[in-house]
Amino acid sequence: MRSMVALAFFLVMMSFLALDAAAVPKFVTYSGRLTDGSFEDKSALITLRVAIYDCECPAQAVCTYPCAQGVSPVYEGLFQNVPVVDGYFTLQLGMCDSVGICTADPAMATFPEDLPPLAWLSVTLDEGQEVLPRQSLGSVPYAVKADNADRLGSLKPLTAMKVALGFGDQEGTPGYLSDEAFAAYIRKECPLGWERQDDSTVRANGFMCVKPNPGGRPDYMVKVGDFWIDRYESSIFPNSNCGGVQILGGASGIPEEIAGSQADQGSFPRNGHWLIPLYACSVPGETPSQTITWFQAQQACGLAGKRLCTNAEWQMAVAGTPDPGAWPDTDYSDGCSGDAAGWQCNTCSGAVRVTGGAPDGDERCESHFGAMDMIGNVLEWVDLWGQAGEDVVGFSAGSSSFPWPSGYGDDGLRNFNGTSQLGSGTWAPGGVAAALRGGHYGYHEAAGAFSIWMLHSPSYRSGGYGARCCKR
DSSP states (O other), rough: OOOOOOOOOOOOOOGGGSSOGSSSOOOOOEEOOOOOOSSSSSSEEEEEEEEEEEEBBBBBOOOOOOOOTTOOOEEEEEEEEEEEETEEEEEEESSSSSTBBSSGGGGGOOSSSOOOOEEEEEEETTTBBBSSSSOOOOSOOOOOOOOHTTTTTTTOHHHHHHHTTTOOOOOTSTTTTHHHHHHHHHHHHHTTOOOEOOOOOOOOTTTEEEEEOOSSSSSEEEETTTTEEESSOOOOESSTTOOOOOOOSSSSOOOHHOOOOTTTTTTSSSSSSOSSSOEEETTTOOOOOOOHHHHHHHHHHHHHEEEEEEHHHEEEETTTOOOOOOOOTTTTTTTTTGGGGGGGSSSSSSSSSOTSSSSSSSSSSSSTOOOOOSSSEEEEEEEEEEOOOOOTOOTEEEEEESSSOOOSTTTBOOSSSSSSEEEEEEEETTTOOEESSSSOOOOOOOOSOOEEEBBBTTTOOTEEEOOOOEOO
């Protein structure tokens, strides 16, 4: 007699009370593995009795929801001559009844329509002793790890599913994930680890996603189509929870003791080959990190579990951001002072402002999807390399080689013909360039949703050059 069996995984479908009768399945697939050592390396035929109870354990056992004496299961099936291959087996619950009479016709299968809100599955091998603990059944199809099954107990279905998949339920413990974050992930509203936060100012869908980051700073993202983008321009911190002192808050960029004077020196060098990680965070009220190379931006995003946005993603996310357009002082003779106070995106102040610093109101610098400051403030590296050419009309603010046609806000473009800028006044024939989007605090009317700089090498760094991360 064999009485010891461990079920390595199972698939069940529950909560039939919420379904119309026509939608209730007539049978449910259940798979498991016998791991007592008798079946792991060979094939056999076994007998299994499977039952579903509305109580957690037999009357004589100790658990949160013990059964009353003599309680009957709400479902029971006896499966004879079940093939086992290397310990694995599969059953169709509902295809056999409690005395072992089975049907091969799925249309004749029966599975109870009315299952209790809390239910546990029981397995007995070869008419031996029941395997304990019983397994708590979830509310949707899901694979459940056996080593977590004994912890599910009386947890509500969402929490039970989360724990069964290996996430922690106690804040401060490894692998902790709040129920709110797990629910938002299951509903495909937020990335894993971010919680939904309703916000009526986000015109596209009315919410944003917040990663709590205990001990650090919350990280904010917004959903755009099938991906997420940082709500704010990147601020880089030494800790993965966005804690510590921001490292790149000023125009001077990464301190030399961190970056090194050459690409191959320092703990977070300009070529991205870091020794000590740094993390790109999307947090409000911080000076966005600037004077960073494309490589540093790429690594900081990746270390934070994100990545640089593609050019197409950036273009999608910027939609609806109020464009400053043309200024009255088209020759820039008065330093862009004309009606600067009337525009919410920071394209003419001559200095960077804190993330999310645009005033509230209909004209604040926010896209339809809730991304802030995508026009102006700092230029944002995106995941696009290509050819570039030396600016044929010079570097004066707002100058553009080939501006967009009418209707595109006079947003600036830079030439594409095979030369890239390595540093101030230094051009490399045949060099590759990486794209910068949106313009910055001094780009005047040439900043905007269609502004693209394609003149700087990915190794270039300067004040006003920053980043923003995306995630799928």
